[in-house]
Amino acid sequence: xxxxxxxxxxxxxRLFMSSPSEEEEDPTLAALRKKREQILAKKKKEDGDGTxxxxxxxxxxxxxxxxxxxxxxxxxxxxxxxxxxxDTTTTPTxxxxxxxxxxxVPSISEVASSKRQPQKQQSSGGDNNLKFSQQFTLxxxxxxxxIPNRIGFGTQCWGDTSRxxxxxxxxxxxxxxxxxxxxxxxxxxxxxxxINGGITFVDTSEAYGGELSAEQIIAMCCNxxxxxxxxxxxxxxxxxxxxxxxxxxxxxxxGLASSTVVxxxxxxxxxxxxxxxxxxxxxxxxxxxxxxxxxxxxxxxAKAVDLGLCNHVGVCNMNARQMKSMFRKLESxxxxxxxxxxxxxxxxxxALFNGQIQACQDLGxxxxxxxxxxxxxxTGKYTALNPTGGKLGSAKFDFQTLDPLSPIHEAQEVVxxxxxxxxxxxxxxxxxxxxxxxxxxxxxxxxxxxxxTTTQVAINYVVAKGAVPIPGINNAKEAEELLGCLGxxxxxxxxxxxxxxxxxxxxxxxxxxx
Numbered sequence: 001x002x003x004x005x006x007x008x009x010x011x012x013x014r015l016f017m018s019s020p021s022e023e024e025e026d027p028t029l030a031a032l033r034k035k036r037e038q039i040l041a042k043k044k045k046e047d048g049d050g051t052x053x054x055x056x057x058x059x060x061x062x063x064x065x066x067x068x069x070x071x072x073x074x075x076x077x078x079x080x081x082x083x084x085x086x087d088t089t090t091t092p093t094x095x096x097x098x099x100x101x102x103x104x105v106p107s108i109s110e111v112a113s114s115k116r117q118p119q120k121q122q123s124s125g126g127d128n129n130l131k132f133s134q135q136f137t138l139x140x141x142x143x144x145x146x147i148p149n150r151i152g153f154g155t156q157c158w159g160d161t162s163r164x165x166x167x168x169x170x171x172x173x174x175x176x177x178x179x180x181x182x183x184x185x186x187x188x189x190x191x192x193x194x195i196n197g198g199i200t201f202v203d204t205s206e207a208y209g210g211e212l213s214a215e216q217i218i219a220m221c222c223n224x225x226x227x228x229x230x231x232x233x234x235x236x237x238x239x240x241x242x243x244x245x246x247x248x249x250x251x252x253x254x255g256l257a258s259s260t261v262v263x264x265x266x267x268x269x270x271x272x273x274x275x276x277x278x279x280x281x282x283x284x285x286x287x288x289x290x291x292x293x294x295x296x297x298x299x300x301x302a303k304a305v306d307l308g309l310c311n312h313v314g315v316c317n318m319n320a321r322q323m324k325s326m327f328r329k330l331e332s333x334x335x336x337x338x339x340x341x342x343x344x345x346x347x348x349x350x351a352l353f354n355g356q357i358q359a360c361q362d363l364g365x366x367x368x369x370x371x372x373x374x375x376x377x378x379t380g381k382y383t384a385l386n387p388t389g390g391k392l393g394s395a396k397f398d399f400q401t402l403d404p405l406s407p408i409h410e411a412q413e414v415v416x417x418x419x420x421x422x423x424x425x426x427x428x429x430x431x432x433x434x435x436x437x438x439x440x441x442x443x444x445x446x447x448x449x450x451x452x453t454t455t456q457v458a459i460n461y462v463v464a465k466g467a468v469p470i471p472g473i474n475n476a477k478e479a480e481e482l483l484g485c486l487g488x489x490x491x492x493x494x495x496x497x498x499x500x501x502x503x504x505x506x507x508x509x510x511x512x513x514x
Contacts, residue, residue: 138489139466142364145279145312145338147236149486150463152201152470153194153479154370158187158217159209164474167212184217186475191221193479198486200233203341203368203470205283206268207242215239215271223273238279239268240316240341257293261300265309276309281341283316298329305335314339314368320359327363337365344369344467346378346408346458346498347505357466372462372469373455377405380412380454404505411501412454415494419452423488456485461498464490 138150157163164181171183194200208214222235241264265280282297301313315326318340327337340360344351344367351357351367360367373379376396382388384402387395459482462469473479490498 138463142360142366143336143338145366147201147366147468148233149198150468151199151459151482151485152203152236152238152368152468153199153473153482154470155202155204155214155218156208156472157182157474158204158214159212160214161210165210182474184212184220187217188221188224189476190473190479191218192225193476194473194482195225195233195235197479197483198233199482201236201238201468201470203238203240203370205240205242206264206271207240213271215268219271219273236279237272237274237277238281238314239265239272239277240281240283241265243282243284257296258300258303261297262303262307262309265304269309276311278310279312279314279339280304280310281314281316281339294326294329295332298326298333298335301330302333302335312336312338314341314366316341318342320355323356323359323365324363327365337363339366339368341368341370341470343371344462344465345372345374346412346461346502347374347405349499349502351467352465361466367467369462369467369469372459372467372471377401378408378455378458380409380416380458383409407501407504408498409454411497412457415457415490415497416452416454418494419457419488419490420450422491423452424450451484452488453481453484455481457490457498459485460488460490461495464495 141147157165159165161180166175166180166183168175168180168183169185171180191202202218204214204218206213206215209217218237225235241261261282265277268280269275269277280301282301284297304310305313313330313335314337315323318326323337323340330337340356342351342356344357348371351369357367359365376382376389379389381390382395382397382402384399384406387397387399387402389396459469459471463485471482473482
C-alpha cells in the first residue's frame, strides 16, 4: 500500500511476465519484489490466511484487461493491480475515491479527438478562405455589360508624343527634361499589372496616339498576354468612333453614316488584331450632320453587332435628352444602348445636376466617367501649398487655380485618414476572428492596403455615385495605386464630407438645377 500505483503495476507485470530461467534480475525489480513480499506477509499475519492469491487464468485475464484499459486514452484504471480478484476471500482495505474537479480546460486526449473530428463552426456567411476585405457591396450591373470591380483605365496618352510618350526603349534624364515620361515598356508593365490585378476594362479610341496608335499598343500587350502564362484575366476592350478623323470626315460626305460606322469598327478590329471587341461607342455631338442622322448611326451600330464586330454599343458625351433619343433609335433596330461616357469627377459634378446620371439609371445605361481625376486637380497631390506635387521643376498649376480647391483637398486628406482607420480596425477584427477559428486561413499584412491616398479617395467617390471611372494609366506605379482602390468604398458620411467641401469651392460650385 506504500507503493505508488505505477510502481505496483510495473511490479505485477514483471512478476507475471518473468520466467524462472532468468539468471539475473534488475535491482529495481528486486527491491520492488522484496517490498511486495513484506506487504503480503503483513497482510497474511493480519488476515490469518497463509494462502496468497492464486495466479490463475482469471488473474491473467484481469491483468491483460487492465493493460488494455491503461493503453486506452478514453479509459482510466479504477483500482490497483495489487488488489485481489473479486472471487477471493481476501478483501482489500477500501480507499476513498479521489475528488474529481471539473475544469473548462480540455484535456490532451480531448484536444486530439477534436482535431481528428473537427466540429462545424458557425459562420456568418461568406467564404472563410477569402482574403480580408472591407464589407463593401459594389453597385449591381445596369445591363449585360459587366465591368469587374466597376473600375477601368484609359489609354488617351498611349502613343501620343505630345503627352509624354516616347518610342525609345531606354529612358534618359534628357528625355525626362523634355517631357518624355513613359515608353512602350512602361505601358506593357502597367497593362499587365492591371489585368492581373482585376481591373480589366480597357478604354481606347481610334483617335488616341500618333505614329503608333493606342489600339496598336494594346494589340502588342494582348499578344504578349497570349504568349505569356503570367496573365490570368481576359481584358474587356472598348473603343470609340471618332467623327473628327480625316478619313471619317471624308466618309461623312461620301456615304451614309451606317456604312461609315461599319468601316470604322473594321479598322479598329484590324489595329487591335482582334475579330471583335466588347464595346463600341460613338462620339457624335451633332449626328444630324450625317446622311440619315441618328437613325442611320443606329443602323450602323446594329449592323456591327449583327456582323459580330462588337458585342455591345454605347455613346459618348451625350446629355440626357440626346441619350434618350439615341436609346429609342437603337431600340427600334433591336440593339440596346448599354453605356454613356462623359466627364465626371470630384471637381466636376455637373452630371449629377444636369440629369445625365439619373437618366442612365432610369434607362439601365452604365455611366462611364472619363477624366475622373480632373487632369490631376482631383488627385490631392497638387495643392496651393504644394503646386509642384512634390516634384522638382515648375508648378503644374498656378496658385489662382489651386487656392479655391483647398477645402476639397483638405477634405480628401480627412477622408483618407478616416478610411485608413476604419479599414485597419476591420482588418484587426478579422485577424482576431481568424486566430480563434483554426478552419479559417490566417490573413497576412500583405493582403491589406494601409496606404489609402487622396487619389484613391477621388476615384472611389466616382464609384460611390454610381459611375465607372476610367483614369488614364501610363506606368506600373500608377497602376498599383489604381489597384489600391479595390476592396473598399466610401461611406455616406465620407461622401457627405467631400460634397460639402465641393460646395465650398467657389470655382466648382454646382449650378442650380433647372
